[in-house]
Amino acid sequence: MLNAEPMGETPHLLLVDDERSIREPLAQYLTKQGFRVTQTGDAEAARTRLTAYAIDLVILDIMMPGEDGLSLCRHIRETSETPVILLTARSEETDRIVGLEMGADDYVVKPFSPRELATRVKVILRRAAAGGARQHAPDSGSFAFAGWVLKSGERALVDREGVSVPLSTGEYNLLHALVTRPRQVLTRDQLLDLTQGREAAAFDRAIDNQVSRLRRKIESDPKTPELIKTVWGGGYTLAAEVTRL
Amino acid sequence: MALLIAIALFVAQAINFAMLLQDRRAARYETATGPAVARLVDAIERANAGHPIERTRGRLHQEDVSPVNPAGEHRPDVEQGLRTELAEAGLKVGKIETEVRDLHRGDPRLRRWNPAAADRAVRMGGELIIAVEQPGHGWLVLSAPWPRAEAYLIWRLLSQTLILYGIVLLPVLWIGRRLSQPLRSLAVAARNFVPGEVDVPVEERGPQDLRDVIAAFNALRLRVTAMLDEKDRMLGAIGHDLRTPLAALRVRIESVEDETDRARMAETIDEMNHTLDDILSLARLGRPSEPLTEVDLAALVDAVVEDFRDLDNDVTFEEAERLKMRLRPSLMRRAVRNLIENAIKYGKSAEVRIVADAHAVSIVVADQGPGIPPEQLGNVFEAFTRLETSRNKDTGGIGLGLALARAIVRNAGGDVTLANRPGGGLDATITLPRG
Numbered sequence: 001m002l003n004a005e006p007m008g009e010t011p012h013l014l015l016v017d018d019e020r021s022i023r024e025p026l027a028q029y030l031t032k033q034g035f036r037v038t039q040t041g042d043a044e045a046a047r048t049r050l051t052a053y054a055i056d057l058v059i060l061d062i063m064m065p066g067e068d069g070l071s072l073c074r075h076i077r078e079t080s081e082t083p084v085i086l087l088t089a090r091s092e093e094t095d096r097i098v099g100l101e102m103g104a105d106d107y108v109v110k111p112f113s114p115r116e117l118a119t120r121v122k123v124i125l126r127r128a129a130a131g132g133a134r135q136h137a138p139d140s141g142s143f144a145f146a147g148w149v150l151k152s153g154e155r156a157l158v159d160r161e162g163v164s165v166p167l168s169t170g171e172y173n174l175l176h177a178l179v180t181r182p183r184q185v186l187t188r189d190q191l192l193d194l195t196q197g198r199e200a201a202a203f204d205r206a207i208d209n210q211v212s213r214l215r216r217k218i219e220s221d222p223k224t225p226e227l228i229k230t231v232w233g234g235g236y237t238l239a240a241e242v243t244r245l
Numbered sequence: 246m247a248l249l250i251a252i253a254l255f256v257a258q259a260i261n262f263a264m265l266l267q268d269r270r271a272a273r274y275e276t277a278t279g280p281a282v283a284r285l286v287d288a289i290e291r292a293n294a295g296h297p298i299e300r301t302r303g304r305l306h307q308e309d310v311s312p313v314n315p316a317g318e319h320r321p322d323v324e325q326g327l328r329t330e331l332a333e334a335g336l337k338v339g340k341i342e343t344e345v346r347d348l349h350r351g352d353p354r355l356r357r358w359n360p361a362a363a364d365r366a367v368r369m370g371g372e373l374i375i376a377v378e379q380p381g382h383g384w385l386v387l388s389a390p391w392p393r394a395e396a397y398l399i400w401r402l403l404s405q406t407l408i409l410y411g412i413v414l415l416p417v418l419w420i421g422r423r424l425s426q427p428l429r430s431l432a433v434a435a436r437n438f439v440p441g442e443v444d445v446p447v448e449e450r451g452p453q454d455l456r457d458v459i460a461a462f463n464a465l466r467l468r469v470t471a472m473l474d475e476k477d478r479m480l481g482a483i484g485h486d487l488r489t490p491l492a493a494l495r496v497r498i499e500s501v502e503d504e505t506d507r508a509r510m511a512e513t514i515d516e517m518n519h520t521l522d523d524i525l526s527l528a529r530l531g532r533p534s535e536p537l538t539e540v541d542l543a544a545l546v547d548a549v550v551e552d553f554r555d556l557d558n559d560v561t562f563e564e565a566e567r568l569k570m571r572l573r574p575s576l577m578r579r580a581v582r583n584l585i586e587n588a589i590k591y592g593k594s595a596e597v598r599i600v601a602d603a604h605a606v607s608i609v610v611a612d613q614g615p616g617i618p619p620e621q622l623g624n625v626f627e628a629f630t631r632l633e634t635s636r637n638k639d640t641g642g643i644g645l646g647l648a649l650a651r652a653i654v655r656n657a658g659g660d661v662t663l664a665n666r667p668g669g670g671l672d673a674t675i676t677l678p679r680g
Binding site: 019021022025026028029063087089110111112113114115154156161162163164165166167168169170171213217 | 484485488489490492493494495499500511514515518538539540541544545547548551552555569574575
């Protein structure tokens with residue numbers, strides 16, 4: 001628990017948003033959640049704060065007057081490993097992808113739930129603390145496996161003929177979890193953990209159900225699956241080479 | 246157009262030539278009768294004075310029988326003219342006969358004429374034989390040149406028309422081509438103009454006026470694109486300006502203590518945001534940023550249905566065969582989603598199925614709701630229409646979903662239709678052309 005950590009270990013967030021009406025209550029909320037929050041209203045001030053403090057994570061609004069969030073994000077990525085979460089008002093998929101290509105770790109679309117944002121901040125910080133290599137943002141890039149390509153931006157699977165097979169949010173999240181961890185055994189609990197929270201949708205339906213739906217889509221014979229294998233007593237694993245495109 | 250000009254030219258020429266022919270005929274009449282009368286008067290007077298007329302030589306001679314062939318070509322006008330003129334000269338004559346004969350180069354009589362006269366006579370193409378009866382003295386026979394004008398004139402008409410065609414028609418055709426080619430490419434460009442799509446400007450060709458028109462069209466096209474860009478920027482700004490307070494509100498409601506209240510507020514904000522998304526999508530539809538992609542439509546509908554089922558909605562989908570279509574997947578997802586949303590909102594549940602034949606694919610979303618009064622079936626598509634009367638009131642939301650769904654589907658070349666089922670409930674059908 002973050003609250004149990006000594007004061008010095010309190011994660012220090014830098015919140016950059018030109019909108020006071022969002023920035024101030026959000027800073028308040030995050031402070032209540034046990035973070036130390038420094039807030040600024042523009043990129044210029046953010047740059048000085050970044051050098052002045054040991055910032056653990058930056059929450060960055062994309063649309064700002066003057067230097068915008070994307071440009072600042074690129075600057076942060078060039079100079080440090082500090083994780084970045086983007087706040088975006090844009091719902092267009094392409095705009096999100098651009099942001100993630102700039103090296104952001106995650107994004108939330110306005111209007112967002114502060115709880116969800118806090119959860120993501122914790123996940124990214126935990127990952128960074130574990131010393132793990134910086135993970136690519138969940139929605140960037142494409143993954144090729146066994147003749148299929150999973151396109152993150154479009155949330156679709158593309159087959160050998162180049163025909164796009166749209167996936168439901170649940171299917172996509174599950175497949176994404178598998179594809180980013182090929183040949184690892186993932187228990188149902190782990191999969192539930194990995195697939196939940198990304199969207200507001202509730203994923204009460206059993207992982208097994210999603211798996212069988214996915215198998216129908218990608219296995220040549222769903223009854224004897226070759227790609228998504230059931231591990232006895234454990235869970236599921238993706239038995240294929242995955243290439244990041 | 247060229248044909249019209251050709252015909253007009255020919256008619257003008259023909260009128261010219263008809264007038265010329267008239268002139269020529271009058272002149273011919275004069276040249277044929279005038280000298281003939283003088284000669285006749287002279288000969289008769291000389292005969293009366295005791296100088297006999299040579300019987301065989303010269304143009305004027307005397308014969309016992311009229312040489313005029315009754316079956317030949319006669320000129321009654323000349324005969325009449327001669328009679329009048331001779332009467333005016335105080336000479337009394339009997340019958341007057343005339344005949345036009347062709348004169349050929351081989352004619353033996355020509356040899357006796359002087360070469361210049363013979364040549365001219367041949368060029369005229371004919372001679373007029375005039376025979377005047379002197380009662381009791383046989384016939385006075387006279388030959389006069391008779392221009393065979395008609396054939397000659399027709400040839401001239403033809404050749405002159407051809408020359409005119411060469412001089413007038415070819416440049417006209419050339420000018421026409423110079424006009425029509427740029428006009429045609431302008432028409433094509435205007436027809437294919439997709440507002441907002443960056444396109445090469447139409448080449449400015451042809452006469453100055455046309456170049457001006459093309460330049461004006463190019464400028465117009467740029468202005469339309471600029472206006473649409475401006476609209477997009479405006480909508481982006483509106484979206485931003487509305488989302489920001491929504492986002493602020495969304496952050497602030499976390500401080501609401503009451504769990505139920507907070508959830509309701511969050512729901513309302515989500516709904517507002519959803520509507521905002523719809524408005525922005527509807528307004529941006531003319532300039533989709535998403536490319537056309539080969540998509541399995543059955544999987545697309547299945548994925549949308551699955552998302553609804555994940556949220557515990559009563560939506561069923563009859564699994565369908567793989568159905569390859571070329572469309573914009575995110576937009577189509579949204580269209581299907583809006584129809585299903587509508588079905589759930591008013592009919593509590595939705596049954597979705599795909600019907601495909603060789604020419605079209607239909608996605609049918611059937612609900613168990615009250616349906617729509619027939620007289621209102623048409624205007625539910627108008628944005629912001631909601632049928633308060635027959636449909637559930639407390640579900641909220643404006644009728645933007647259907648309008649957006651139809652706009653998306655129409656943009657893809659299809660249509661959305663609504664029909665009440667005989668047994669109750671409404672069928673909303675997306676029809677898309679295949680191939």
